[in-house]
Amino acid sequence: MASILFLVIAAIGLATALGTVLSRNLVRAGLYLVAFFFAIACLFVLLEAEFLAAIQVLVYIGAVAILLMFGIMLTRDTLGDDTTAIPVGWMIPGLFGGLCVFTVLAVGINNSIAPSGWTPWSGTTSRPSIIKQESDPEPAWVAERREAVNDMGRVIGVELMTRYVVAFELAGLLLTAALVGAIALAHRADSAPKPPRSVEQAAGSGPGADPPSEAGEPVASSLSP
Amino acid sequence: MQLVELNFQTWLRWALWLVVGFAVVFPGIVAYMVWLERKVAARFQDRIGPNRVGPLGLLQPIADAIKLITKENIVPRSADRVVHLLAPILVLTSAFLVMAVVPFGVGLVPVDLPSGLVYLIAVSSMSPLGIFLAGWSSRNKYSLLGAMRAVAQLVSYEVPQILATIPVVLWAGSLSLVTIFDRQLEFGWYVFSPPGLLAFATFLIAGVAEVNRTPFDLPEAESEIIAGYHTEYTGMRFGLFFLAEYLSVFGISCVTTVLFLGGGTPIPFLEFPVDLLGGSTASLALVNLILLAVFLLKVLFFIFVMFWIRATLPRMRVDRLMNFAWKYLVPLSILNVFFAGIWYEMVIRPGGLTFANWLRGTLVTGVLVVAAVYLTFLLNRKLVESKPIDADWPSVAPATESAR
Numbered sequence: 001m002a003s004i005l006f007l008v009i010a011a012i013g014l015a016t017a018l019g020t021v022l023s024r025n026l027v028r029a030g031l032y033l034v035a036f037f038f039a040i041a042c043l044f045v046l047l048e049a050e051f052l053a054a055i056q057v058l059v060y061i062g063a064v065a066i067l068l069m070f071g072i073m074l075t076r077d078t079l080g081d082d083t084t085a086i087p088v089g090w091m092i093p094g095l096f097g098g099l100c101v102f103t104v105l106a107v108g109i110n111n112s113i114a115p116s117g118w119t120p121w122s123g124t125t126s127r128p129s130i131i132k133q134e135s136d137p138e139p140a141w142v143a144e145r146r147e148a149v150n151d152m153g154r155v156i157g158v159e160l161m162t163r164y165v166v167a168f169e170l171a172g173l174l175l176t177a178a179l180v181g182a183i184a185l186a187h188r189a190d191s192a193p194k195p196p197r198s199v200e201q202a203a204g205s206g207p208g209a210d211p212p213s214e215a216g217e218p219v220a221s222s223l224s225p
Numbered sequence: 226m227q228l229v230e231l232n233f234q235t236w237l238r239w240a241l242w243l244v245v246g247f248a249v250v251f252p253g254i255v256a257y258m259v260w261l262e263r264k265v266a267a268r269f270q271d272r273i274g275p276n277r278v279g280p281l282g283l284l285q286p287i288a289d290a291i292k293l294i295t296k297e298n299i300v301p302r303s304a305d306r307v308v309h310l311l312a313p314i315l316v317l318t319s320a321f322l323v324m325a326v327v328p329f330g331v332g333l334v335p336v337d338l339p340s341g342l343v344y345l346i347a348v349s350s351m352s353p354l355g356i357f358l359a360g361w362s363s364r365n366k367y368s369l370l371g372a373m374r375a376v377a378q379l380v381s382y383e384v385p386q387i388l389a390t391i392p393v394v395l396w397a398g399s400l401s402l403v404t405i406f407d408r409q410l411e412f413g414w415y416v417f418s419p420p421g422l423l424a425f426a427t428f429l430i431a432g433v434a435e436v437n438r439t440p441f442d443l444p445e446a447e448s449e450i451i452a453g454y455h456t457e458y459t460g461m462r463f464g465l466f467f468l469a470e471y472l473s474v475f476g477i478s479c480v481t482t483v484l485f486l487g488g489g490t491p492i493p494f495l496e497f498p499v500d501l502l503g504g505s506t507a508s509l510a511l512v513n514l515i516l517l518a519v520f521l522l523k524v525l526f527f528i529f530v531m532f533w534i535r536a537t538l539p540r541m542r543v544d545r546l547m548n549f550a551w552k553y554l555v556p557l558s559i560l561n562v563f564f565a566g567i568w569y570e571m572v573i574r575p576g577g578l579t580f581a582n583w584l585r586g587t588l589v590t591g592v593l594v595v596a597a598v599y600l601t602f603l604l605n606r607k608l609v610e611s612k613p614i615d616a617d618w619p620s621v622a623p624a625t626e627s628a629r
Contacts, residue, residue: 027305027308027358027361028305028308031308031358034354050338050339050340050344051339051340051343051400054340054343054344054346054347055343055347056347057347057348057350057351058343058346058347058350061347061350061351061354062346062347062350062351062353062354062383063350063380065354066353066354066357066376066380069354069357069361069376070373070376073361073369073373150339151339152339152340153339153340153343153400
């Protein structure tokens with residue numbers, strides 16, 4: 001049952017991933033990407049990690065996909081008519097680069113070595129039932145695993161604050177840098193001299209902090225006579 | 226936390242919830258919420274409201290539903306057909322799925338997830354996507370404007386809304402809504418503490434914004450952009466948006482009740498006798514009946530408050546909307562996390578809710594909360610008065626800005 005489910009979800013995931021790459025319309029590609037993220041969330045559920053699935057949906061569908069759509073709207077033609085075409089000359093190098101990344105990931109994950117004292121994170125183990133059996137005694141790691149499944153939020157929080165704290169802080173630093181960079185970019189674009197605008201259009205145009213009026217501008221200006 | 230075994234009984238329970246709850250009860254609730262809203266709004270405007278179809282107009286929602294279903298479905302010729310049809314379903318699914326983790330009573334919860342709150346936030350964060358796709362696929366400038374407004378607003382107000390749930394998670398020590406509910410059976414409602422009150426107010430305001438209701442209904446401002454993202458929708462597809470909106474009003478009221486008002490417990494600070502008649506099935510049913518009735522009363526109160534706000538307040542301006550989220554609610558709710566920590570150390574960690582503890586905690590955090598609110602408002606006023614933020618900022622007199 002579980003393996004059939006996995007096959008179905010994996011097939012959907014692959015199909016939507018292909019759709020993302022091959023779709024000519026950017027918004028449609030984004031929509032395929034959302035479906036792909038959802039398939040990943042389904043895989044997390046299959047792995048009994050519904051906390052991760054929820055986080056996946058929250059972060060990738062609720063935030064990343066929305067921002068992606070917003071970005072498309074802000075930078076391209078607002079209705080997304082602008083089709084994307086890959087220059088033919090870039091196809092072979094692109095394919096080669098993608099294959100290289102895939103090889104590095106596959107080999108790296110398969111041969112990951114754990115730091116001393118830790119279990120490697122890519123190991124495969126059998127999955128006993130998470131329902132506690134009263135009759136037969138169970139090894140310690142089964143209890144540990146049940147704990148992790150039942151209280152995943154706490155376990156992940158503890159892991160992020162101890163084992164992965166450096167990676168966590170680095171990711172935070174990276175995001176902060178990206179934020180600062182985005183503000184700097186938006187600010188420079190904003191400080192350019194602009195023609196005077198009416199009050200309605202100018203409403204809410206803070207220093208790059210307010211997307212809706214920025215987004216609405218081209219449409220609004222094309223509407224006004 | 227409750228682990229379920231995937232046996233026939235579980236499947237049966239889920240099927241029952243799905244069929245009875247999601248196909249009959251919740252649409253029915255929505256239909257009569259619409260009726261209630263029309264009646265309430267009519268009272269506020271000195272009218273009678275629907276009174277033609279059935280006694281007191283009680284059959285009006287049914288007539289409306291039949292009208293919506295029999296209307297022609299029009300997809301604009303230049304619209305993106307698939308996405309246009311998919312968008313309302315996405316919004317409705319997101320609104321429906323929120324109800325899946327709400328504990329209506331003891332053991333009366335569709336699914337008890339260990340991380341129910343994260344699930345809830347994740348599911349409700351899918352509705353901006355549906356709204357955006359609806360606006361984009363309609364090929365209508367007003368729709369697109371509405372969609373952009375909707376996404377900006379929903380993403381902004383999600384931040385204070387999530388931050389406002391952190392005190393509750395901290396105090397309950399769990400993300401499961403059932404555990405949060407159980408803890409409030411023991412310790413009284415979370416709203417009766419200064420940080421809890423602040424979090425409650427933030428959550429409610431952000432919640433009203435999340436469901437696009439007045440004064441935050443800019444995405445569908447009918448006097449500015451016709452109907453925003455659902456301008457091009459007709460018939461039952463429009464009805465789906467309508468259903469989703471009212472269902473999320475119901476959902477946000479349920480979630481607020483569970484998080485801050487102790488679910489269905491009738492009296493704050495009092496341990497509710499869960500096994501009234503000695504743990505028999507009859508006693509459980511009785512307790513659940515009481516809990517469900519009180520729960521629905523509280524939910525009805527919140528729904529009424531939302532209708533009341535809608536009948537009273539005008540729509541916000543876009544810049545004020547963003548200012549309110551980012552300059553008032555977000556700093557306040559971040560500060561509130563610290564206050565909640567103080568409350569945890571003073572009241573909850575000593576174990577057991579005693580009056581002395583409660584009083585001491587209320588005094589200390591109360592002063593802090595009032596000071597934080599006052600400072601936030603003061604700083605924002607000073608900021609507005611000091612200088613215009615942008616050269617082409619609309620020249621609003623400082624007096625009106627500080628009159629908020």
